[in-house]
Amino acid sequence: MSLRERKQQLVRDAIWDVAIDLFARKGFDATTVDDIVEAAGVSRRSFFRYFSSKTDLMTQSGSGRYEAMVTEAILGSARGRAKGSTMGEVLRGAVLDVAGCVAAEPRTLKILEIAAKYPEARAAFGRAGDVHEAAAGAFRRRMGKKKDRVEASLLAGVMLAALRTVFEVWFENPRQDISVAVERVFAGLEGWI
Amino acid sequence: MSLRERKQQLVRDAIWDVAIDLFARKGFDATTVDDIVEAAGVSRRSFFRYFSSKTDLMTQSGSGRYEAMVTEAILGSARGRAKGSTMGEVLRGAVLDVAGCVAAEPRTLKILEIAAKYPEARAAFGRAGDVHEAAAGAFRRRMGKKKDRVEASLLAGVMLAALRTVFEVWFENPRQDISVAVERVFAGLEGWI
DNA sequence: GCTTGTCCTGACACTCAGTGCCAAAATCCC
């Protein structure tokens, strides 16, 4: 690693640390890019060379890395998982891989704390969170008290996943009734539920 | 409905129609709010009274409506679904309700078309779409050609749902190993997969 | 029909995010 690269990493880390600290203290929206660059001692223009946007500071390491991590985990080439595994096993292994990678980064916890504290910061991860929250709450109410929060959250996630897939299927042929797409998706869920 | 309310609805519809038309022709980013208000014949300030942001035009009807729709569908009070239904039945019914509601609005198709055509417009729905896309592609590759796209998309959705739930569980007690959270979530998935 | 209070609209000015451009400084390679 050359001097230049180490220096860049240093600057990048310095910006990130300062920014996360400010977010935690003042909130995401209340912290301006000017606040960050002043505290970090870099120019405004340089900030945008290291991070493509303010939300990049929250979504960690810019665009594409999470996608790559997920893809890698599913394909699991590094682990040499048996070709004959069932999809359930693949799914479980992939979740474990990604969760492990994310949890291994100490920054993850700080980001989760900020996201828990400030709603605006949660928006950095997209509006999907709000819908998921609402659906999970509804499932919880529907189930009564006997079942726990985890299952409600999972059901909500599966529902949103099913909906997304339904729209995908339906959009290929929007003239047909959408219930046909629902049928097809639930045929795919067959055996899971 | 008073004259005032009808007038507001008229303005709102006019803005939306003009905006969607511009998005479809020029793209989401390339269309400025100034373009929209000029074409619609309202002031810039009034635009932001009707829509809280430019992306609101894509996510349809502002914040909260989709959440409400999902919640309503799960609780299913309007349908009077039997209390004793299994969660699988509830899930299916809720998906059908939401999909039906969405498909019934003619605007939905236009929005889907724009989202399909312009990547920037997809970003209005949050970054989650990109991750889902990547994961579904990975599952497709992993499964080989024998299974179809629908199942890959579903698997991707379930995986993201599981991950989100894992982080939720883990965040309550971040000192413990994240694999414990994964265990717990997959215990909830037990019987589904 | 006219007044009065309420709501809506347009206009202006402002903050902040993000980008293009160019000159100066730092780094790397020889």
Added chain:
DNA sequence: GGGATTTTGGCACTGAGTGTCAGGACAAGC
């Protein structure tokens, strides 16, 4: 050390979104 290349800072610009305020349109009462 000297020259090519990369990085940086400064400046100006566009575009989104917000606060404020005066003026106009609406509903209700007389």
